[in-house]
Amino acid sequence: MGQVLASIQDRFHGKEWKERQIRKISDKVFDRIKDDLGQRSLAFEDLYIAVLIVYNDINKYLPGPHNDPPSKEKLKLMMQKYDWNLDGELDREEFAEFIQSLTADTVTAVGRNLIIALVIAPALALAAKRATEGVPGVGKAMKKVPNSIYASIVTLAVILFQKDGEDSEAYD
Template sequence: MGQVLACIQDKLHGKEWRHQQLRKITDRVFDRVKTDAGREHLTFEELYIAVLFVYNDVNKHIPGPHIDPPPKEKVKTMMEVCDFNLDGVLDREEFYQFIKKLTADTLDIVSRNLIIALVLAPTVAILTKRATEGVPGVGKVVQKLPNSVYASLIALSVLLLENVAEAST
C-alpha cells in the first residue's frame, strides 16, 4: 500500500519528475549491461537484455498486473528508429529515447489501473454500501463495517477479479 501511495504522490510531481526517474532507470540499466560488455554502446542482444531488466524493475516496483516485455521483433524495429547516428548500436542518449518510447504505453496502462484501483473502486463501494441494507444477513454486517474498511475490501475484490480475468485470457 505504501508503494501505491508513493506512486500517487510522485505522479503529482509532473512530467519533469517522471523524466528524471526514467533517466535514473535507464542510466542504471545501461551501466549494468555496459559493464558486462565493456563498451559505451549496446548491440541488439545487449539492448534486449536491458529491456528485460527494465521490465523486471517495472513489474517489481509498480503495483498492478504483470507487464510482459515486447517481442524481439518490436525491439529490433524500435532500435532502428532510435539509432539516430545510424551506427547499428545505441549509446546512452539513444537508449534513453528508446526506453522512453518503449514504455510510453506501459505507463498509460499502469496509470489507468491505478485510477481504477484507488479512485473508482472505493467510490463505487461507498455508493453501493447503502444498497446492501436490504440484503438479508449481509446488510447488517456491511452497515457495521467502517466505510474505509468496506471500500478497501471492495477495491481488493476488484483487483482480484481483474487479475483472474487477465489470467484467463
C-alpha cells in the same frame, strides 16, 4: 522537510516525474550493461538484454499485471528508429529515448489500474453501501459494517477481479 515537500510536489507533476524515473532506470541499466561489457554503446544483443532487465524491474516494482517485453523483431525496428547516428548501436541518449518510447504504454496501463483500484473502487463501494442501507433486512447489517472495512473488502475484490481477468487473457 523541504526535500519531502519537493518530493511530494514532483509526484504531482505526473508526466515529468515519470520521465525522470524512466530516465533513472535507463541510465542505471545502461551503466550496468556498459560496465559488464566495457563498451560505450549497445549492440542489438546487448540492447535486448537491457530491455529484459528494464521489464524485469517494471514487473518487480510496479503494481499490476506482468508485462512481457516486446519481441526481438519489434526491438530491431525500434532500434533502427532510435539509432540516430546510424552506427548500428545505441549510445546513452539514444537508449534513453528508446526506453522512454518502449515503456510509455506499460507505465500508462499501470497508472490506470492504480486509479481504478485505489480511487474509483472505494468511492463506488461507499456509494453502494449507502444505497443498500435503506433495503429492509440488509440495511441494518450494512449500517453495522464500518465504511473503511467495507471499502477495503470491495477494493480487494476489484483488485482480485482485475488480476483474474488479466490471468485469463494470458491463456487466450
